[in-house]
Amino acid sequence: MSNEFSIIGKPTAMVDAAEKTTGAGKYTDDLSLPGMLIGKILHSPFPHARIRSIDTSRAEKVEGVVAVVIGKDAPKTYGILPVGHDEYPLALDKVRYVGDNVACVVAITEGIAEKVLELIDVGYEVLPAYFDPEESMKAETDLIHDQKPHNTEKDYHHIFGDPDKGFAEADEVAEARFIANEVTHAAMEPHSTLAAFETDPHTGKPGRLTVWSSTQVPYYLQHKLSLVLDMPMAQIRVIKPLVGGGFGGKSEVIPLEIIAAVAARKAQAPVKITYTREEVFWAHRGRPRTIVDLKTGVKKDGRITAVKARVVQDGGAYCSYGVVTILYSGALLGALYDIPNIQYDGYRVLTNKPACGAMRGHGTVNVRFAFESQLDELAAKIGMDPAEIRRRNLLRPPCITVNGLRVQSYGLPECIEKTVERSAWKDRKGKLPKGRGLGIACSHYVSGAANSIIRSDMPHSTVNIKIDRDGGVVVYTGASEIGQGSDTMTAQIAAETLGCSLPRVRVIAADTDLTPIDIGSYSSRVTFMAGNATLRAAQEVKKLIAAAAAKKMDCTPEDLIFRNDTVERKNGHVGKAAIDRPAEQSSAATVSGRVEGQILRGSLQQKRKDEGPKERMTFEEAVVAAIDFHGALTGTGSYAPPPEARGGKHKGAGVGPSPAYSYSAQVAEVSVDEDTGEVTVHKVWAAHDCGRALNPVSVEGQIIGSVWMGMGQALTEEMVWKDGMLMNPGLLEYRSPSSVESPDVEPIIVESIDPEGPFGAKECSEGSLAATIPAIANAIYDAVGVRLHESPFTPERVLAAIRAKKNAKALNLTEGIDPTAPQRFREHGGSLWFKGKGPERHPLDPSRHEISAGGAD
C-alpha cells in the first residue's frame, strides 16, 4: 500500500511457516517427557445430578494405573471472570451437564486409562434439568447454582437517550424475534495439556510446576492454577507451544488444564491429557444460542431513531465469559452506526448444557445478525437501497457514542464504497435472475477490550528486547501465537523500528518464566496492544543505538535513518539513493527463506579499530558501538489503554470500550434452490478496515477466515441437543464446511491509519465474521423474498419459509412451528422433530421419569 516502510505492509511469510509446513513444529500433544503418564477423564452421563458417592478403588487396583483423581483432590473453585469462580476442575458435589468432569485416571498407556474409566463407581442422584433458557429463567427450585436465583447468571438493563421518544418519532418501525443457534469453535487441534512438577533441591519435595498447554491465555492459566493448587504463581511456569487454532475456545482455562496438574501432583509424575474430538465439543465454551427480540425505528430519510433489544443467552452450566458476552450484545449496538437512543435488556441464563464462552466476535455476532437483517427490512419499507440506508447513519468521528464508546479511526464509509463497487452492487442488485440475490451488511469489533478482565492499573502488555554482541535482536513477548500471526507481527514491528532485516529478529513468546505478561490472545487485542508494547521497546533500544551511532558519525540521533540493516546520516550525499539501495545484507527478499544479516566476525573486529566520522554504519557496527557505551542493550515497552478509551460509568460499562474499532462491510451473492431450500454462496466481497495492514497476506487470511466461519454459522453449523445430550459431537455432523462447500471470498483491505495503533494498525481477525450472517440472510431475501430469522439457514428452514410464503401446507418435518417467526427454542435444535416411538431409553434417563423441569416441549 505505501513505500514508506521496508517491512511493514509487505506480504510476509509467517516466521514459523517452515515449522508448520514440515511438521517439525510441536503442538502440546506432540510433546513427551520421560516417565510421562496419560490421563483420561470420566464425564458425567447426566445433565444435572448430585454426586452421592464415588468409589475409585476398583480402578486403582488395575495394573498400569498410577493414580485416580476426583473432585476432593482439588476442592477449589475458579473461573475466567473474577465474578464467575463457580467451577471445580473435577465436580465436587454436583454435575451440571452431560460431559461434566467427574474423575481422571492416570496410567502408563492411554489404552489402560480409557478401559479403567468404567471401573469407577459413581452414585448419582439425578435432578431435574433445565434446557430451555426462557423456561430456566422461571426456575424456583433445583437451581443449577444455588447462588443464582432463577438460574440467571446476570441481567442488565440499560437506557441511553430516550428510546420511547425515538420510536414515537420514527416513520417506520420493525419488530421481530431472531434466534441464532449454538455454534462452537471446533479448532483443528483438540485441547491438550502436559503438566510436570520438579523436585526442589532445598526441600526435597515437589516444587515448581511446569505446564505446557494449548492455550490462548498462558497468564490466566498460570493464575487459575495457582488458585486451585494453592501455589504461588512464581512457582508455576506456563509454556505455550504451537497452538492449532483457538477462536476463543482456548481463551479461558479449560478443565483438563487444571486436571492434568492435579493429576501430576497426585501421581508424582508428568501427566498429559488430550481431549478427543467429542470431548472438545463437550468442553465447548462457544457461542450461546441466543434469542434476540429487536425493535428498530427509522425516519423516511433512513435515519435510525431508536433501537430496543432484549437478548436472552442460553449460557450453559457455568459462568465462563457469560457476563462479558451478555454485555457485548448490548454495548456494540453502538460504535458502528450513529444510533441516538438505545434500550437494552440482556439476560444470561444458566442451563444444564456445556458452558458457553467467547467465540470469534463474542456477544456481538448474534445481535448483529438481527440488526443488519432488520435494517434491511426497514430499507425495503421506506423504499431505500440497503447500502444507502447504511450511509445515512454513519458516525462522525472523532466522537463518543451515546453508550460511552470512543471512536477515532472509522473506515466504514470506505468499506461500504469498496464492497459496493467490487460487487457491482448498483448494476446488479434487483436485476439478477430469480433465485439469485445480493445482500449487504456491516459489522465491527474491538481492537482489544479497554478494560482488562482482572481490573488493575497494570499494563495489558509488556515486551522486552535484548540485542547483544551477536547482533541478533531477541524480542520477549507474552503474546500468544495461535495461528493469527502474532509472532510475525512482533518481528515485523521490531525490525521496522530498528531498521534491521526480518531474519535478524528472533521472537521468544508466551513462556511465563521468560516473557513479560501479555494478558492473552482474545478480543483481538494483540496487534494493537502487544504491538504497541513491542514498538515502544524497540524505540527504547533504538535510542541507545542512535545515541552511540550519532557520536560515531558526529551528528545528532535525529539525523539518523535506520533501514535495511544500515544506520545512515539523513542529509547530504547519502540521500534517497542510498536509502533505497539495498545494503549488502539486503532484507528485500523477505519471503525467500535466506538467512540475512550474518555478522562477519572479522569485519566486527576490524571496525572496532577504525576512527573518524562516517556517513553510514551497518546495523552490527552500530550495535557494537552502543554496547561499548551502554553495555548490553535492552529495552522494555508497555501498553495500557488510555483512560479516555475506557468508557462510561454505568453498570456494565466496562465491556465494549476499546482504544479502536475495526469495521467491515460485505456483499454476499447467493443462489437459493426453491425446490430443496439449499443455499449456495457464490462469492463474498468483504471490505475490512484494519487501520494498516502490517502483513497483507495475514490480514487477507484473517478476513477470509472470519467470513468463512460466519458463513459456517449462517448455513450449516449448529449444535443439536436432545435432553441436554449433544447429538452431533463430530466435525462432519457439526458440518464444518470443507473446500467444496466454501465460497470464493474477496478480501478488500481498507486502511484508516488509526492514531493510536502501532503504525496505525487495528484488528483484522474478528470484525468481519458478524456481517457475513446477515449479508447472506439479506441475499436470500433478495433471491427468493423470504426473511430468515433463525440461523443456520439450513435447507429445511429455507424451504419451510418459502412454503409458508406461498401459503403451502407446512411439511410434517416442522409441524406446529411457523418457521419465519420462531417463538421459542426447539429443544431439538435442528428442525427435524422426531415424534416416533424411538429406541428404549435408559432407566435413569430423566425424560423417562418426567422429572425434567421446564424442559419439555
Place this chain on the structure above:
Amino acid sequence: MKKELIELRVNGRTYEVAIEPSALLLDVLRQELELTGSKRGCDDSSCGACTVLIDGVAMMSCTLLAASCEGREITTIEGVSEHGSLAAIQKAYGDWGGAQCGYCTPGFIMTVKSLLAENPDPSEEDIRDALSSNLCRCTGYNQMYEAIRSAIAAERQGLATVK
C-alpha cells in the same frame, strides 16, 4: 495384548517396531517413531489431519492398522522436504498464507502431493474436490488454492525439487 514385531518403511527408511496388533498407523508414527508431524484432529476419520501417503496414495493413518502397512512405502510430512530444503508446495503454503495455525497443514500437503502426482495440471474444481478430504478451520481454503497454483508454476520452472 502381547506386542509383536513388524517392519515399517517410512520416508525411505526401515524401522522395526514392537506393536499391539490393534495399533493404528497414526499412533505408531507419532509415538513409536516420534514422527509427530501427522496429527489427530477427530475421532472418526473425518478431518484428514492424519493423512499420509501409502505407496503414493493419500490415506488416513488413523484408519489403518500399522500391521497392515508392512511392505508398503509410507511417506509422512517429514519425508516431503528434500536435502533439508522446503519443497515447492511447503514454501508456497508459507508465502501465500495457506497455513495459519498449521495443524491441518501436514495432512493437506500430503493430499496435495497425492493430487499432483496423479494430476499435474488440475483445474480449480479438481483442486477443490481433492482438498475436500481435509478440514481446515482457519483459512477458508482460498489462500491454499493460490499456494497450490504457485507451487505448480514454481515446479514447472524448476525452482524447487519435489519428489
